[in-house]
Amino acid sequence: MSFKLSYNFLLLITFIFFACDNQTSHSSSKNKSLKSSIKYAKHFGIIHHNNKKIIWITENYKDTLFYEITKPYSKLAVLGTIPVFQLSLLNAISNIVAIDDVKYYNHSKIKELVADKKIFQVFPNLQWNYEVILQVQPDIIITYSHLSENAQLQSILNKFRIQHLLYLDYLEQHPLGRAEWIKVLGCLIDKDSLAEKIFSEIEQQYLQLKQITDTCQYRPSVFTEVMYGDAWYIAGNQSYIAQLIKDAGGHYVFDFHQYENSRPYSFEYVLKYAQNADFWLHTQHFRSLQQMKNNHPKYSLFKAFKNKNCFNNDKIRNEFGFNDYYESGICQPHLILKDLIHILHPDILSNHTLFYYYQLSEQ
Numbered sequence: 001m002s003f004k005l006s007y008n009f010l011l012l013i014t015f016i017f018f019a020c021d022n023q024t025s026h027s028s029s030k031n032k033s034l035k036s037s038i039k040y041a042k043h044f045g046i047i048h049h050n051n052k053k054i055i056w057i058t059e060n061y062k063d064t065l066f067y068e069i070t071k072p073y074s075k076l077a078v079l080g081t082i083p084v085f086q087l088s089l090l091n092a093i094s095n096i097v098a099i100d101d102v103k104y105y106n107h108s109k110i111k112e113l114v115a116d117k118k119i120f121q122v123f124p125n126l127q128w129n130y131e132v133i134l135q136v137q138p139d140i141i142i143t144y145s146h147l148s149e150n151a152q153l154q155s156i157l158n159k160f161r162i163q164h165l166l167y168l169d170y171l172e173q174h175p176l177g178r179a180e181w182i183k184v185l186g187c188l189i190d191k192d193s194l195a196e197k198i199f200s201e202i203e204q205q206y207l208q209l210k211q212i213t214d215t216c217q218y219r220p221s222v223f224t225e226v227m228y229g230d231a232w233y234i235a236g237n238q239s240y241i242a243q244l245i246k247d248a249g250g251h252y253v254f255d256f257h258q259y260e261n262s263r264p265y266s267f268e269y270v271l272k273y274a275q276n277a278d279f280w281l282h283t284q285h286f287r288s289l290q291q292m293k294n295n296h297p298k299y300s301l302f303k304a305f306k307n308k309n310c311f312n313n314d315k316i317r318n319e320f321g322f323n324d325y326y327e328s329g330i331c332q333p334h335l336i337l338k339d340l341i342h343i344l345h346p347d348i349l350s351n352h353t354l355f356y357y358y359q360l361s362e363q
Contacts, residue, residue, distance in 0.1 A: 040177035041169075041172055042173075043059065043172060046192075054066055054068050075095065077136065078098070080144050083142055087185055089198050090198070093113070097120065097136040098122050098141075105322070105327065124143065140163040141162055173239055182331070183196065202333065206247075213345065222281060232269070239262070267296075271301060276303045279310075280302060283311075287312065289361070310359070311358065312358060335356065340357070
């Protein structure tokens with residue numbers, strides 16, 4: 001069951017649970033409240049109390065969704081590459097009965113199970129395959145968007161008592177915050193301890209890598225992205241990529257932008273601040289310097305372009321061009337960080353071979 005209340009009500013619920021726990025402090029240990037250790041994520045939390053588990057998920061801190069988990073979910077429709085990969089880390093692919101569209105996936109096992117018709121495709125947005133939902137009847141459907149405007153789907157979910165969980169890992173600005181959403185899935189399928197263990201291992205490796213660069217006096221300057229039409233979208237200093245660059249021992253040239261996500265700017269604005277930057281990351285669909293120059297001749301004005309220090313993150317792509325960075329990489333930020341450290345400080349991880357990134361060729 002899910003319900004929607006104000007964010008402030010979460011504080012009341014938490015207070016009540018912990019107050020009750022204090023009143024029953026002499027009961028057996030198995031009945032005591034377990035406070036879930038959410039360290040980095042800001043858009044979800046988990047409250048364990050006795051045999052009850054409540055997940056809260058918030059998008060804007062004004063309204064919060066609460067999900068009471070009374071028993072493990074065994075059949076999941078998971079419409080997103082990241083939660084699917086996290087379920088694979090939890091050895092729970094067998095719990096997945098449906099996904100969105102197999103063309104988005106790099107995971108070989110998912111492709112195999114779809115081909116064998118053991119996992120079905122729902123094709124969301126404008127192509128919802130409602131017959132598949134009726135056929136597989138999952139216990140819960142996990143999506144990246146609200147379903148309130150889809151009356152037909154809402155009717156199906158209500159009639160067959162299928163729960164809906166809103167997955168908002170993409171709102172997290174810390175790389176470990178996004179990876180921490182594996183705890184939500186662990187809670188749903190009663191693998192809380194395994195989820196905690198997997199995340200702790202990822203966190204440990206990430207922090208060990210970060211510690212290597214904390215004392216670096218030389219921090220090369222970095223900028224990201226390319227033009228989209230007439231706009232260049234620049235992430236703020238509180239964004240996911242800004243945090244990665246900082247943790248990798250780099251200096252993000254737009255760290256004076258005091259916001260989280262991305263905002264559009266002109267080419268001239270970006271050139272003003274990034275022309276002399278040392279490295280250029282995330283060149284989108286461009287895989288060579290020549291392709292970039294053919295598309296926009298003024299790209300050659302940047303120092304990073306002249307020095308051939310341009311790197312893209314789509315080294316691993318499936319046959320449809322979908323990037324594994326946004327599938328397995330987001331779930332394993334320590335591997336992304338290792339790549340970035342090798343790029344920015346090649347002397348530190350000299351034996352490392354880039355996994356998600358590669359240096360753009362000339363042609």
